[in-house]
Amino acid sequence: MKLERNKFSQAKYTLKIMFLQMCFCLLWVNTLWANEIKNDSRSIAVTNNLNVKTILLLNNIVKDKIITGTVKGTDGVGIPGAGVKVKGTNVSVATDNNGKFSIKVPDNNAILVITTIGFNQQEVTVGNSQTLTIILQESSNDLKEVTINVGYGTQKKVTSVGAQSSISTKDLTQSPVANISNSLAGRLPGLFAVQPSGEPGADNSQIFIRGVATFTGSSAPLVLVDGIQVDNYNSIDPNEIEGVTILKDASSTAVYGVRGANGVILVTTKRGKLGTPTISYTFQNAFNSFTATPEKMESFEFASSFNQALKNDAYVSNSIYTPRYSDSDLAKYKSGEDPIFFPNINWYDLMVKDVSQQRQHNLSVRGGSEKIKYAISAGLFNQEGLFDDAGVTADYDPQIQYKRYNFRSNLDYTISKRFRASLDLSSIIENRSGNNANTNSIMNFLNGAAPNLSPGVVDGKIVLFEGFGSPLTTLYSVGYKNDVRNLLNGSLRLDHDLDFITKGLTTHALIAYQNSNRKLSEYSRAFVTYRAIKNPDGTVDFRQLADNQPFIYNPTDPERNRRITGEFALDYKRTFNGHTVSGLLLYNQIKSTNKDFAYLVPNSYQSYVGRLVYDYKGRYLAEISSSYYGTENFAPEERFGFFPAYSIGWVPSEEKFFPKNKVINFIKIRGSYGEVGNDQLSANFLRDPNSRFLYRDPAFTRRGPYTVDGSYRFGVFGQNLASYEALREGSASSPGLTWERSIKTNIGMDLIGLDNKLTVTLELFKETRDNILAVPRTVSALTGIGAAAENLGKMSNKGFEIDANYRSNIKDFKYFVRGNYSFARNKIIFQDELPQTFAYAQRTGHISGQNFGFIAEGFFNTWEEVNDQNRPQYTFRDGNKIQPGDVRYRDVNGDGIINNDDSVPIGYSSTVPEIIYALSFGGSWKGIDFSVLFQGAGHFSVPYSRRANQAFFDGDPSAAADYLSESWTQERYEQGLPINFPRFGVGNGARGFNNYVGSTLWIANAEYLRLKNVEIGYTFKPTFLSKVGLKSTRIYANANNLVTWSKMLKGVDPESASLPANSEAYGLVRTVNLGINVNF
Structure with missing residues (x-):
């Protein structure tokens, strides 16, 4: 090997000598030739030019030199992994762990370009220096330095005329949550997030962009990851994400046609970067607990209140009052002397843990050269539920558990100067395991179980009273399940510069494949329970009620989903004397298949997209975007539509007359107008054949144009009268059915001030949406056929957003304060309802989801x-x-x-708050950093469920919340004590219709303010870490949903209350987390 290296070096030296000799020969020949034609002035010019070029070439050979240096931040600490490149060449290196580098440059005029994530790019001329110290400035929030993602491309924020908002991976990973949607709450203006449940694996937030503009259609935004539509974005590991952008107005979303009306979320994953590989490992260990836990009456108070309820009901039912619990019973409940037959069980304490664990691991590698860049990541997430085994002896674990395995590989390869390729692969495996019962049914029973319902658990046995169950039977008696989902995504993108045709022209082609499979395995059996029997001598026996049976396997058909995306585009961008013009022509096609009935006809989209963008010296801005979009969800003649959008902008601060000052550094005024669509005419449109195929003739259904009706009765009353099924006319079809049409208007202003420390964005918007799917209510039943659903509904939605961000420093202490406020109010303009006696009873003219009731x-x-x-x-x-x-x-x-x-x-409305707001602040000093996020909602109402507002219903001994002790009694009234609830009642009198009809008494003000996120961390100094081979290490602690202030009844979280049967949902969780991040 040594000999071969010497030969190679010698050959290299020989080639250099030959090359120098050739150059001198060329110079000599060139001089002779110049003398022969010295009388030709043109030839002289050519000769001189050749001489100069030749001499410069020789100078380059002679003057190559090595430059060493250090790249540091403003704190004086070296920055590892920064890219250092000689401008105009392919020569580049990366800094080491201490920020040091060494690079060969051609001459003193060479320019070094230094880039790294989190810092502004900087260019440095070498000059006569042999050693350089380069100080990089951290990336600011200045709009002039921000590039944002838009539909099918990127734009500079400074010249963008659309309404977009973005956050980076740093913001996303500050929250110790399982998915992206829960990280977004409070961080983006215009994004309304409601998290109705904290159940492991099913705790994602419902996302609304600028509220709701339809009363029957889906309001879910379109989500794309690296430009590809996905349905499972909440399963992506937040550590894989580079940033998230939401598109809100027609200027931004018109390119998505029939899928853009509800807004668009663009998720960008991390990609490779120039430099030596950086291996990063993150570990987090968290503890979860419910944010709200209801307090129930103890047995003595419960039994006394139940007797009072029976007494109250006796008057209504004209019956004689007979107490259920005798004085002797009450005395035993009070003394607690007989815990078996007179129990006092706090079911929450018995069945719910104080905390459950959550762990997350992520390992990633990022780096690259001029030829290939890579980002590879693998992660594991494990989250346990909060149900406890309650001391029950069982041969399986009914605990809910969610496990997720993530893998992602993003490769970018430069094939040639003009040709590039990107290959992205990702895989997700999810496993939800636990008991077979629906968690809401468990919480329903848990909330409704009276403290004296049963003795609970005795010596590991579930003990019941005759005729009554137990929440434990719901947890254990239905067996367990394993729900496994596999998700595989892959895409290949090819980019080619066409500057040989015209400068600034590029093209790309993309193909993506997505594969999703699900297998649900259920194992069921009845769990063995016992009944307590008191013997004459006072001893207690426990009688087994059934034999232990083996598990029964209940197989289900696997689910299989496929989606293929194809795309081809031409991009153009060029600047002529201050005029910058860019354009896009794109073709996109998506095809999805699924074994469900609704997918027997594959679901496909086809679109032709165009965009033209113009700006003059960053001063006058204009953009036209459009799409001709087709969807297979409607009849062939109703599948395609044209969706245009127009926007303009003006930057007064770039005008000559605008004074240069430190108060207002930059100001941009912009406006947009356009049309987009929504083809998801119901919440589960694609999977519901009764919705998706409304345009088809009723004969398309299995029974043709008829519906099975089981209300036909034949026979003789009192003898053989019975109901029979028969066919009747079904509903008519709607062959002209089409998408919801949305007309959007937006006016915005972007401002930078106070010496580039303050950024303010203000948005005013209005949307009018028609063609909303609704069934006419004014069609007479005498027609004998169900009225067809039609595109007859109309709504408006308008509001405003403001986002302000201030960043500065006091010597070494850097800090920021950011706040955002969003308001969106909708109104139903038309929905074809029956006329009411009084105008205020009409649903038209009110907000979608408006509660109606009596004024208490x-x-x-x-x-x-x-x-x-x-x-x-x-x-x-x-x-x-x-x-x-x-x-x-x-x-x-x-x-x-x-x-x-x-x-x-x-x-x-009970659907989504009209107001969402947030305030965050934080800072850093000498390696210590902290951040705090408050998030709140206003103009939000939810009706309390019967569990929350009724002590007893249906005559059952159901649990009564502790706060219901403030119900009306004669004694409380006479003593002047607080009274917030009506008298106790049982059965129909309690459910009934006098005290428990919908009214202002039972509509909760669900406004809240939440300490959403707190984080504090410490980053060790590189000088210490480099000794052990580390680039950086950070330890941190953070918390999510830490404290909530609301006017809800105790034990009810305002967000989980947004579900039907509100207080019975699996509640939101509070998370306290410890983590460490190490970079090698």
Whole structure:
């Protein structure tokens, strides 16, 4: 090997000598030739030019030199992995762990370009120096230095005229959560996030961009990861993500045609970078607990209240009051002397853990050369549920557990000067395991279980009373399951510069494949339970109620989904004397297949996209974008539509008349107008054949144009009368069905001020959406056929957003303060409803999801008030038979009767808040950093479920929340104690129709302020780490959903309350996390 190296070096030296000799010969020949034609001035010019070039070439050979240097941050610490490149060449190196580098340059005029993530690019001329010290400035929030993702491309923020908002991976990973959607809450203006559940593997937030603009269609935004539409973006490891951008106005979303009306989320994953490989490992260990835990009455208070409820109901039902619990029973509950037959069980304490664990690992490698750049990442996420085994002896674990394995590889390869390729592969495996019961049903029973329902667990056995169950049977008696999902995504993109045709022209082609499989395995059996039997001598036996049975395997058909995306585009960008013009022509096609019935006809999209962007010296801006978009969800003649958008902008700060000052450094005013669509006409449109194929003739269905009706009755009453199934006319079809059409207008302003420390963005928007799917309510039933759903609904949605960000420093202490506020209010303009007696009862003219009900005005406190002849008469199911402790309602129309004509709009929408706001601040000093995020919502109302507002219903001994002790009683009224709830009742009187109809009493103000995220960390100094071979190490602690302030009843989280049967959902969790990140 040594000999071969010597030969190679000698050959290299020989070639250099030959090359120098050739150059001298050329110079000599060139001089002779110049003398022969010295009388030709043109030839002289050519000769001189050749001489100069030849001499310069020789000078380059002679003057190559080595430059050494150090790249540092403003804190004086070396920056590892920074790219150092000789401008205009392919010569480049990367700094070492201490920020040092060594590079060969051709001469003193060489320019070095230094780049690295998190810092502004810098160019340095070498000059006569042999050693350089280069100080990089951290990337600022200056719009002039920000490049943002837009549909099918990127733009500079400074010249963009669309409405977009972005965050980086640093913001996303500050929250110790399982998925992206939960990280976005409060961080982006215009993004409304509602997280209804904290269940492991099913805790993602519902995302709305600028609220809701449809009352039947889906409001979910379109999500693309690296330009490819995905349905599983919440399964991506947040550590893989570089940034997230949301597109909000028509200027930004028109290129997505029928899929752009609800806004677009662009997720960009991390890619390779120039420099030596950086290996990064992150480990997090977190602890979860419920944000809200209800407190229930103990057995003595519960039994006493139940007797009082029976007494109250006796008057309504004209029955004799008979207490369920005797004085002796009450005494035993109070003393706790017999915990088996007079138990006092706190089911939450028994079945819910104080904390559960959550762990996450991520290992990544990033680096690259001029030829190939790579980013490879692998991750493991493990999250446990909060259900406890309660001390039950069992041969399987009913605990909910979610495991996720992530892998991603992004490769960028430079094949030649003009030709590049990118290959992206990702794989996700998810495993949800635990008991077979729906978690909401477990929480439902857990919330509803009375403290004296059963003895709970005795010596590892589930003990029941005769005729009653237990929340433990719901947890254990249905067996367990394994739900495994495999997701595989791959894409290949080829880019080619066509500057040999014209400068600035490029083209790219892309093909992507997505494969999703799911296999659900369920194992069921009845769990062995016991009944307590008291013997005459006072001892207790536990009788086994059934034999232990083997598990029964319940197979389900696997789910298989496929999606193929193809794309081809031409891009153009060029600047002529201050005029910058860019354009895009693109073809895109998507085809999805699924074994479900709704996918028997594959779901496909086809689009032709165009965009033209112009700016003059960054001062006058204009953009036209459009798409001719087709969707296979409608009849052939209704599948394609044209979606144009127009936008303009003006930058006064670039005008000559604008004074240069430190107060306002930059200001841009912009506006856009355009049309987009939404082809998801219902929440689960693609998977629901009853929605997707509404345009088809009813004969397309399995039974043709008929519907099975089981209400036909034949026979003789009292003998053989029975109901039979028969066919009847179904619903008519809607062959002209089409997408929702959205007309959007946006006016925005971007401002930078206070010496580039302050950034402010203000947006005003308005949307009008028509063609909303609705069934006409004014069609008479005498037609004998169900009315066809039509595109007849219309809504408006308008609001504003403001985002302000201030960054500065006090010597070594760097800090930031950021706030955003978003408001969006919709209104139903038309939905073809039956006319109401009073205009206020119409749903048209109100917000989507508006609650309607009665106005509660306190309680009847005395019999004199009840018997007042002037009070309105009640017409609910309990009739006019009311008593002290019942709710008093307002007679809105003044007719002396309380009925449905007195039902009015109450509260706000239960779908999504009208207001979302956030305030964050943080700083760093000598390796220590911290950040705090407060997030809140306003104008949000949810109706309390019966579990939350009723002590007892259906006559069952159901649990009563502790706060219901403030219900009306004669004693509380006479003593002047707080009364917030009506008298206790049981059965129909409790569910009923007097005290528990929808009213302002049971509509909760769900506004809240939450300490959403807190993080503190420390980064060790590189001088210490380099001794052990590390580039950087950071340890940190953070927390999510730490504290919540709201007006909700205790034990009910305002976000989880947005679900139906609100307080019975698996609640949101509070997460406290410890983590470490190490870079090698």
